[in-house]
Amino acid sequence: MNISQKQKSILTILVIGTFLGFLNQTLMNVALPNIMNEFHINTGTGQWLTNGYMLVNGIMVPLTAFLIQRLTTRRLYLAAVGLFAVGTLIAGFAPNFTILITGRMIQAMGAGVFGPLMNVVVMNLFTPDKRGGAMGLIGLALNFAPTLGPTLSGLIVTNLSWRFLFFIVAPLIIANFILAYFLLQNIGEPKMLKFDFLSVILSSIGLGSMLYGFSNAGATPWSNFTVWGFIIIGILVTALFVWRQFVTETPLLNMTVFMHREFVLAMLINVVLMISMYGGALMLPLYMQTVRGSSAFISGLVLFPGALITAFLSPWSGRLYDRYGVKYLTLTGILITALGTFILSTLTLITPFWIIVSGQFIRQLGLVLVLMPIQTEAFNALPLSLMPDGSAMFTTVRQLAASFGTATLVTIMTKSAMNYGATHKSFLDTLIQLHGIKTTFFVAALLMLVAAALTCLFRNKAPIDRV
Template sequence: MLLNISKKQRSILIILVIGTFLGFLNQTLMNVALPNIMTEFHIGPSQGQWVTNGYMLVNGVMVPLTAFLIQRLTTRKLYLTAVGLFALGTLIAGFANSFAVLVTGRMVQAIGAGVFGPLMNVVVMNLYESDKRGQAMGMIGLALNFAPAIGPTLSGLIITQLSWRFLFLIVAPFIIADFILAFYLLKNIGNTKRLKFDFLGVVLSSIGLGSLLYGFSNAGATAWSDFTVWGFVVIGLIVTALFIWRQITNKTPLLNMAVLTYRQFVVAMLINVVLMIAMYGGALMLPLYIQNVRHYSALISGLILLPGALITALLSPLSGRLYDKYGPRYLTLTGILLTTVGTFSLSMVTLNTPIWLVVVSQLIRQLGLVIVLMPIQTEAFNALPLSLMPDGSAMFTTVRQLAASFGTAALVTVMTQVVVYAGKAHPTHTTLNQLQGIQVTFLFASVLMIIAAAMTTLLKQKTTI
């Protein structure tokens, strides 16, 4: 699938893709299983959400720290440690005899998973010349794009036939096998540096990013006027601002803010922010439409999403090759416009829209996203010198997670407000009111995509460092 790369490069890439795929897959498996977990441990939704929120918070807090870890530790030592922790957390969660142990297992998983993506980005940038990075990042797209898309379908199948514990026990052999492969085949890439550890920076980033992610995640189910939303968002903004000031003034920063002086990196990152807001928020709307408005099962909902997921898997490597050949601007614009068409089409769904039309609209949406997501990420990293790659990867991944979390909260808020407004006019039309909320939310996401399309004019056609 990848051309003109050595056997060593291919084996390293495969090992890293497996780990990253399993890490991203694990983020999405829990949503469908949450009702079963709550029933078994006799807990309510406020406690149950920590299965996903605990994972997300630890994962988000780990990412800025990876810039330091990648430069301080060898590739082999860091990856083996991360995979080992992920495997340990998977086994703890799979055999958990209490909810507290389950959440602990998820958090241990997240410590390892937080390293996978940033480390893989840095390794790829070091292994490949700039004209081959698109192909490699296209392979990474299999993990970044396919895993979240296939997660709900796979989870639905496992929960229907087995127990929620098998969501962990089925993953465990694969991550252990990846550890064994890495132990024998993974080589060190790049050189280590004896950096001073910025303990205060870690504390500030953990509190700041953790508060932001927690506040945004609460906004999906709680009003923004609640302290658990606005309070944590404000705390997060203040502490994150202190973290940024600390990094700018510190001689040995945890995260080098010099990456923000590279215009092409900043433009690509901002485009990605808008894409994440529209993509993650929009992705939440479709299952709500299928299950709550059309009253199909969670399994059917997952199957409806499956064709788009398969398109993502099949075309991710191709999108990378197209980037290497044509550059970012026109490829990104094409992908965003396709995503806009698919998203706008979903804003027109009704109570009687044929399901095949929903499948096609989502497929077009996914086709556009697979064309744009990895090329825009590759372009961001290509804009940086190799010395700043760990910091750039950590920065890009952190901002992407914040955008995804905020996007979900923002679009859920749009939907909720529309439903409330419609409910005042037609209090008995519950299903129709929810449909109207979903339609407006997809329309709002379409507007965001148009903004992202306009931002592509700021991209250079080719970047060389």
């Protein structure tokens, strides 16, 4: 893909920032036991280092649709990177858990801007026939970073203090701020939009409640009010938010994005992919550490080959989209992902490591062929005037799907293990848990087949010019 020096500079700066933001979503998972021991907290409290980050990140995303149009690219990105850098330093030097979680929340406020802003900039910088290649490069940040997080975290925590998870990121994000200050240029012209404060309140409460409820479902029964209660509150308040977007003269999000068929279809397929990807990524470490008794570092290494293929093929997946369109590329990727997931649904107590690694590798190979093409197809379906709203909507639904997917698949695993244990009382706990994990992978594979069926609804056409 031939791009100008200006495009290359802007894309590099944004990819680095977004990569670090998404890396931080999963960087805490392996380090959690060390942090819990140091600050004397339980698992329910400690998990908010990850869940809280995703919660604030998700709340920020709808607001970015307004900020992207209201502020210049340079000013908004510098503010977001600055917040992220400050939060990283606060977390790294935190003397107690309260300060640590505060630093994580500040990080998330900045990181919530990265993804939507980068999508809008790319759509404005590149013509439709080159957007796939550009979005493929973005896949390095969106898809490689969350997969790399557990492996990198395991390596650092095994040899150094958990604080180095922040100390290593801090100079990188500060360097990115300096690069952006001198090299980042404004894309498009800001608009004098009126700020709808009520919409911000409704979206924050609605999305925040849903994400909170889904996050709790991972460790709490769905019958608990902190799960079903907050999910229902979130749905009701989000419905009010959607209603307000139709009746106000200055909507925070333009809901007409849902009038574009290909955008809606791509978003539905992405929901299924997120459920399978994030939920499945949680199952494999559980299998390695609780069933097989492997260390966190070994568990991370099992995921690493899949992370590498994601990094290597992300740019190529975008180019394949530019050349062949979305329909058959997406179908191929989803079927490959389903195959890898079916392989993992056959795990036993003595499954050779090479089969485990191969199953995860095949899953990631399929996902990398489909994730960025699906996102590019969604954005190509929209006119440039709707791009900020479409990007914010797509990212918000992605966050909700990841949170819902994790909670749902954990529930399936737990219920399946309990039912199996009730009928096989003489079996060891590890065998019962193994059954739950295998069932969860099998359900995830079936979901991939549902997504494969949805791809048949795509019109297999080349991207066309948008105004």
